[in-house]
Amino acid sequence: MGTPMRQLILKIESRCNLSCDYCYVYESIDQSWRRQPTVMSPETVGHVARRIREHAAQQGIDGLEVVLHGGEPLLAGHEAVAATLGTLRDALPGVQFLMQTNGILIDEEFLELFHRFGVRVGVSVDGGQEATDRHRRYANGRGSYDRIAAGIAKLMRPEHAAVYNGLLCTIDVRNDPVEVYRALLEFRPPKLDLLLPHGNWTNPPPQRDQALRYAEWLVAVFDAWYDQRPAPTRIRLFESIIARLFGLPSETEAIGGEALGIVTIETDGSYEQSDALKTTFEGGPATGLHVATHGFGDVLEHLARVAPARLPSACEPCPVAAVCGGGLRAHRYAEPAGAAEAGLPDPSPHSAGFDNPSVYSDDLRALITHITGRVRTDLAIGAAA
Structure with a gap:
């Protein structure tokens, strides 16, 4: 029967109305978006529907998650x-x-559609106005915070609680972590995703040369969040680390190393791997498969071959490897001699490709160690009470 697909990421629109300078789709190595049709055609949507029906029958399932993505998906129109x-x-x-x-x-017509079809909506925002407008700008350089905040305000209305899914924040360590966290809480999100900016050993993320900057930033947010128990919002990165400490599954591909059964379809109907691989090399996410000719089972088998859920060899001795799982696969990448060219230490004796620790490995180890200490302290206190 094979592995069931857990989540389908559907690129219904390949363009965006913002020009964020850290965007891994438009501002990175892989520029295949330029060859994509702007909007997914009804014919391609029909192929997707057929594959969903086919996969559900093969796997004996009656549901799965479909994430409408882009680009900016709402540009496709009502x-x-x-x-x-x-x-x-x-x-x-x-x-x-x-x-x-x-x-x-987001407008009233889209809100009606969200309710009619039960669409849970996540919004990307990086904190308050200064933090968000640092990167999330229009092509003319104008900041977007005011209009993003207005869209979130619509979702925050009580009648829309069922469709407000949460916020996604891309980390910039130049922004004060607790200020960012508090600014995000003002939007009353049910869930927060904290995204490490994509990079690797060949193309390092910003401020990667400053030791443990990302760990320090995340530890500050974790402590503020953990000290508020019961927490006012879920933070998937932290919850996934805690889950892995107890041998439970992670909810994010950034932690745990599990094969999550995620399939991506571009606007032209081509299957791709994770978007994060657009930061590795031209064609990094490509599979060569298409929804018109291949089912989801074919794609999952392909992904199992080319991107197996395997711990990088250099990570095996690491004391937090079972929790970290090597981190996000895209963050492990290095071209031949790429790490040396970037002025960074060679991550492993076999640095070409993905058999490396994450470029964030030191930060992840420090963060996981900190969270482990706090959780163990609480468990010890609870046991002694």
Whole structure:
């Protein structure tokens, strides 16, 4: 029967109305977006629906998650979004919809669509105005915070609680971590995702040369969050680390190393691996497979061959390896001699490719060690009480 797909990421729109300088789709190594049609065609959506129905029958499942993504998915327009949702719902009534958006185009008509189809909406924002406008700008350089905040404010209305899924924040260690956390809490998100900016040994992330800057930033947010128990919002990165401490599954591909059964379909119908691989090399996410000719089982088998859930060899002695799982696969990449060219220590004797620790390995180890200490202290106190 094979591995069931857990989540389908559907690129219904390949362009964006913002020009964020850290964007891993438009501002990175892989520029395949330039060859993509702007909007996913009804024909391609029909192929996707057929593959969903086929996969559900093969696996004996009655539902799965479909994430409408982009680019900016709302640029596809009300009619295209409604038609896509309707076609997929007809194919599998138990399908669960999510969407990741910058929130700028959220209006009353989209809100009605979200409720009609049960779409849970996540919005990307990096904190308050200064933190968000540092990177999330229009092509003319104007900041986007005010319009993003206005979109989130619509989702925050009590009648929209069922469709407000949370926020995604890309970390910039130049921003005060606790200020960012408090600014995000003002939006009352049910869930927060904290995203390490994508980079690797060949193309390091910002401030990677400053030891443990990302760990220090995340530890400050963790302590502020953990000290508020019961926490006012879920933070998936922290919850996944704690889950792995107890041998439970992670909810993010950044932690744990599990094969998560995630499939991506671009607007032209081509299957791809994780978008994060756009930061590795041209064609990094490509599979060579297409929704018109290949089912989800074919894609999952392909991914198991080319991207097995395997701990990098250099990580095996690490005391937190069982929790970290080597980190995000894209963050392990190095071209031949790439690490040396970037002025960084060679991550392993076999640095070409992905058999390396994460470029964030020191930060992840420090963060996991800190969280482990706090959780163990609480468990000891609870046992002694």
